[in-house]
Amino acid sequence: MKIRTRLIILFTVTTAIILGLFATVIYLSAKENRQIEFYNLLKKEAITKANIFLNANVDKKILQDIYHNNRKILNEVEVAIYNTHFDLLYHDAVDLDFVKETKPMIDEIYQKGEIEFYQEGWQVIGLQYIYEGKKYIVTAAAYDQYGYSKLNNLLHNSILVFIISILFILVAGIFFSKKAFEPVRAMIAKAKNISATNLDLRLSNNGNKDELSELANTFNEMLNRLESSFDAQKNFVSNISHELRTPLAAIITELELSSNKERTPSEYQTAIKDALNDSKKLVRLSNSLLDLAKASYDPTEIAFKPIRVDEVLLDARQQVQKTNSDFKIDIHFEDEIDNDDQISVNGNEYLLKVAFTNLFENGCKFSTPHRCTVSVRFDSKNITLLFVDKGIGISEHDLLQIFTPFYRGENRTYTYGHGIGLPLTQKIVALHKGEITVASQENKGTTFTIILPHC
Numbered sequence: 001m002k003i004r005t006r007l008i009i010l011f012t013v014t015t016a017i018i019l020g021l022f023a024t025v026i027y028l029s030a031k032e033n034r035q036i037e038f039y040n041l042l043k044k045e046a047i048t049k050a051n052i053f054l055n056a057n058v059d060k061k062i063l064q065d066i067y068h069n070n071r072k073i074l075n076e077v078e079v080a081i082y083n084t085h086f087d088l089l090y091h092d093a094v095d096l097d098f099v100k101e102t103k104p105m106i107d108e109i110y111q112k113g114e115i116e117f118y119q120e121g122w123q124v125i126g127l128q129y130i131y132e133g134k135k136y137i138v139t140a141a142a143y144d145q146y147g148y149s150k151l152n153n154l155l156h157n158s159i160l161v162f163i164i165s166i167l168f169i170l171v172a173g174i175f176f177s178k179k180a181f182e183p184v185r186a187m188i189a190k191a192k193n194i195s196a197t198n199l200d201l202r203l204s205n206n207g208n209k210d211e212l213s214e215l216a217n218t219f220n221e222m223l224n225r226l227e228s229s230f231d232a233q234k235n236f237v238s239n240i241s242h243e244l245r246t247p248l249a250a251i252i253t254e255l256e257l258s259s260n261k262e263r264t265p266s267e268y269q270t271a272i273k274d275a276l277n278d279s280k281k282l283v284r285l286s287n288s289l290l291d292l293a294k295a296s297y298d299p300t301e302i303a304f305k306p307i308r309v310d311e312v313l314l315d316a317r318q319q320v321q322k323t324n325s326d327f328k329i330d331i332h333f334e335d336e337i338d339n340d341d342q343i344s345v346n347g348n349e350y351l352l353k354v355a356f357t358n359l360f361e362n363g364c365k366f367s368t369p370h371r372c373t374v375s376v377r378f379d380s381k382n383i384t385l386l387f388v389d390k391g392i393g394i395s396e397h398d399l400l401q402i403f404t405p406f407y408r409g410e411n412r413t414y415t416y417g418h419g420i421g422l423p424l425t426q427k428i429v430a431l432h433k434g435e436i437t438v439a440s441q442e443n444k445g446t447t448f449t450i451i452l453p454h455c
């Protein structure tokens with residue numbers, strides 16, 4: 001069921017319940033009031049007639065005539081007067097005798113002083129009346145036609161007003177909900193048109209600061225992120241295929257050339273060496289891509305534990321120097337290490353080693369002689385690592401881009417590379433809740449600063 005329909009039903013039912021309760025309370029209290037008022041009226045009539053009969057000594061016949069005459073136009077109260085021995089002293093209409101008093105009834109009135117009850121819709125009251133020290137029992141009965149018709153009117157009017165109000169509320173609910181949901185419907189129509197081929201479409205914002213424009217803004221922001229990650233994905237795939245194609249094409253050319261005609265053993269050796277070098281580049285590239293994929297995992301899927309950063313630095317240095325024996329890497333500790341905690345972070349050893357290896361490699365490969373220094377300092381919160389080289393530096397324009405995947409700076413002709421190392425390093429540092437910044441001057445050198453929190 002649509003939210004709009006649900007809201008209309010909910011709104012109408014709630015209002016119907018409230019109105020219904022309201023009308024019921026009013027009707028019941030009117031009913032109660034009518035009953036109380038009519039018993040009071042009966043009581044007054046009973047006492048007045050007993051007074052007239054006993055006190056003013058008015059003739060029975062006159063009183064009965066008055067009763068019979070009034071009865072034709074009014075719902076006259078039928079009064080009967082007994083003494084306590086159940087002797088009838090006066091009756092308005094013995095011929096009608098609606099109440100038909102009995103001895104037990106008279107006794108009950110005598111005991112209780114007063115009783116009230118209904119008989120076939122008539123209200124009856126029985127009470128004691130004392131005149132000159134003697135006790136009399138007076139009964140009075142009548143049908144409250146006026147009161148009942150007023151009550152019926154109230155009931156009919158209430159039902160009518162109830163039905164009209166509910167209909168009105170239903171129509172108003174349909175109208176207002178339609179108006180309120182119009183922007184949502186417009187959003188749905190627009191959102192239906194957004195697909196992978198036209199991710200540039202955006203939802204329109206009504207300009208108000210309401211929840212709907214907030215939703216449109218949030219949705220648009222999500223589309224912005226999706227669009228850029230979609231573009232990045234597209235670039236990523238085309239960059240990878242380009243990076244893979246170059247060494248593969250070189251290997252194929254080398255092998256084709258050497259298989260074209262008979263070659264000397266030294267020519268074969270050169271061709272094999274070249275092919276081997278290109279294959280190694282391919283392996284390095286695929287390893288970097290694999291690491292990039294790992295670093296892009298959900299952090300909850302990566303194992304973190306307390307590790308000593310100095311040990312990871314030493315491992316990374318060893319690894320870099322194993323493949324590049326001419327690279328010189330100095331590790332310099334600015335503070336004295338008293339305990340493990342000072343130099344430890346909660347991290348993933350493998351990924352941190354990849355990050356440090358990249359920075360060592362870059363520092364060395366972009367400088368002559370291939371040398372790089374890392375300075376380590378720490379405080380109670382963070383460990384700070386400065387990877388410094390005195391190499392060719394990075395241009396100001398490139399500084400803004402070097403963390404973009406596959407981006408290689410203007411200085412790329414200086415040495416080999418694929419443009420994956422820095423974005424990978426940045427991802428790894430972010431996974432460790434750290435920060436990486438760079439400062440560089442062309443032909444003077446570059447410093448990468450990594451700040452890693454202890455935990």
Ligand code: ADP
Pocket residue numbers: 358362363364366389391392393394398402407408409410411412416417418419420421422423446
């Ligand atoms: P790669 O080194 O494979 O080209 P990176 O992602 O590691 O890729 O680096 C991206 C770019 O940043 C490099 O191509 C280079 O232009 C620049 N760069 C990174 N580190 C240094 C450095 N220490 N000195 C000079 N340029 C650097």
